[in-house]
Amino acid sequence: MMMAKRSNDLAEALRRVPLFSKVEPDDVVAMAEHVRELHVERGEILFQKGDQPHGFYILLEGRITLAFPSEQGTERILEVIKPGESFGEALMFLGQPYPIFSQAGVDSRVLDIPEEAITNLLDKDCRLAKRMLAGISIRLHELISNLEACSMRSSAQRVACMLQHAAPSAGTQEYDVQLPAAKHIVASQLNLTPETFSRVLHVLTESGLIEVSGRVIKVLNAEGLRKLQL
């Protein structure tokens, strides 16, 4: 994990992040003074469960997973962060130790925004506060959906649900889904073992609802998937 880049480049990068797109340019420059760019290598841990948050992060490039650890290494991946997304804001506001850990899936570039840089800005710019409220609300909504899936739905329903979310538009009956990562990663996000995920795909294929070839899943009958949800 190493530091890089001058302040000006950082200000430029920050401006491109949706969260800060409406912030006064001067304020962004001021904030950039406190921001560092980190390079995190594949497999490297950005923060551990139990670490104290000192700010939050924005992913510029690469892929970062947030996951619950487990003794036998059977981690459960909560979320896969993609470039342009921020993470860790809520834990920063709370000031409690991280309940999850974060790890780079591939070599990644991350902005580290210290708490001071943000709290100062929040006092000046209520729009930023509203944007952060919106951002955290989205997170919260996703967590609720995740929890519902986890506690109310069977494995096949969770997979079907994921495939439906990947539909290009509401009514489409046939479409291709390109899995965003290795199957075992996707399985973990659905709170499934790779074995169960594989078996579910098998069953859905047998039923003529999908066709699988590698990481591409061809949905043949979206309506049929919907019916699984009851």
Next chain:
Amino acid sequence: MMMAKRSNDLAEALRRVPLFSKVEPDDVVAMAEHVRELHVERGEILFQKGDQPHGFYILLEGRITLAFPSEQGTERILEVIKPGESFGEALMFLGQPYPIFSQAGVDSRVLDIPEEAITNLLDKDCRLAKRMLAGISIRLHELISNLEACSMRSSAQRVACMLQHAAPSAGTQEYDVQLPAAKHIVASQLNLTPETFSRVLHVLTESGLIEVSGRVIKVLNAEGLRKLQL
């Protein structure tokens, strides 16, 4: 569900809510103009899954449960709101339909804060925005814990965890826990059937870790409970 009280009384009630305790009195009075007090009877539904949010709520008195519905009525209770707590803020900011429904467990009094009342204030008072950020962050943190419990822990571990959270202080070995509601409500919050909950309590009793009498659980060996978590 009926309306009641004059504006002045509402302003008074609002001031007592932690969220608004630092807001300028004049602003609270202005906000009170738009706020209604609702009376919700036991069993009545405040909002359904799928309804469009128009604001958020603060519970003054009573008990409100937030839950996922299910066809066969085997709902899963996500959270039990207690007096003084607010709910629905995040969904208001998102403007998406409620993913859960809310129901009064007993006759309750609720403040209905429409979106306009809050968004106006947010522009004026950044401290309120920060407080709301903190409030939503807490919610988010709880959801993460809930999801972790749900996907990483066994039934006995979830029960033990709940009993640990109810400890009066960190080190105490023996203490009484008064369940906040009927056992089947508590079971649902732990994502357990009442049957499984009952059996877990039985096992913990057999192991000499607890004693159960009605809704009071006497923890005999907090250290033993902790060891269950591994």
Next chain:
DNA sequence: TCAAAACCTTGATATTCGTCAAGGTTTTTT
């Protein structure tokens, strides 16, 4: 205070999903 309703427990059984193990396939590295 008695009846009804809600709540809780216990047993038998079924289902879902995870674990373990082995073999095959694809991707990466040398």
Next chain:
DNA sequence: AAAAAACCTTGACGAATATCAAGGTTTTGA
């Protein structure tokens, strides 16, 4: 291009937890 590593699938099995059913207990309320 070969070797190694990572990834994926399949089968046999087991464990955890839900479901169904019945009976007991407590609470509510008429």
